[in-house]
Amino acid sequence: MDDFKKGMAFAHRLHKWSHAFLANYEDIPINPYGKWNESILDRDATLAYGSLKWLYQAQPPPPPHRQTTVVWFHDESTFYANDQKVKQWVHVNETAKPYAKGEGPSQMVANMVSADYGWLPSPGGSETAQVLFKAGKNCKGYFTNEDILSQANNAMDILVKHFLNENHILVFDNAMTHAKWADGALSASKMTKNISDKFSVEVNVHDKARQLVYFPDGKIMKEKI
Template sequence: YGTNKRTQGQYVDGHEREDVVWYRQKVFIPHIQSLYDRMKMFDKDGKEVREAEPDYTLPNFTFNPAPRIVIWYHDESIFYAHDRRRRAWYHKDGPIKPYRKGEGLSLMIVDFVSAEFGWLGGPASGQSTHCIFCPGKNRDGYFTHEDVIQQAKDAMDILPEFGPDMEHIFIFDNATTHKKRADEALSARHM
């Protein structure tokens, strides 16, 4: 017996490309770290370890301290009907047990999440930006840039409920659903 994972092919995500690493290390991370003084900080268990501290040295500082910063990450998760563990104990001479082909039907859950508040929801109204989507040609279609924009607009409507003493920052990853070409732009897919 030996533990192994059934391979399905090569996957490359591009996170270690030289230009991506450079941007992450030289631009993104330093910028986020520059905001830390105005953010609540939490340990790995979600316990608050430091209250946000206003930066009194800011050039535009007045008697009102700079607003606390809350970062909201756009989270898209897809779950598949035939999702299963592929790593298991197999006897080297044991029979191969067939399993369903493909990943099966999928369900996409999309929302904004922050370390401080969890999933984005209105504290007073109970409104939410939570979206359950069944992607596919004969289902709900596909989550597009229009859906991302509408979800961001819905989020902006909820943010005033958190009060005027916070500055909210939304962070989106570089998924293809977040990209938009001009309507008249050339596309090999539509030629």
């Protein structure tokens, strides 16, 4: 504990000296430990440890009016196995090389990105807002509003846990979210003119894994509630 206090006091002194020197390059403090051609921390391992321990300890967050605002954009990109163009010179006697037709299997990647940090992982990389998704009726279906909400909750958990000293804004530009309402919500356009026992609301059918269920023709299965 004494080493820590000693290092903390010296770290405060280094901070004061640094600001004074930046304000006036001729303001060089007197060194009671010797010459300025070597670092005091190089000769005193205990002092170096205490100083670094204090400098690297968690600092309290700044007041809200001084916090930086970081804007995060939701990005979705789909990559295809055969999405490429090949141009090259070939010999006149060379035969054509067959290539796979079609775009091939796809992989969708959704993530949050900002100009300040790039992609959104935790500092150690153990947590990430990235979602890998196999789109298509024969795979995981399609990226629905529920998937976007789940990813947004995960991103907010990472921000609250690791980036608490900043204000964060999440921006989503997804066509499905613009017209989304709660499952089971009444729709004025589908209401009957008069009271009817046949009136109900259609919702999408999900399986036990919360994935959409499709008919053989590819249409989403609906049920009335």
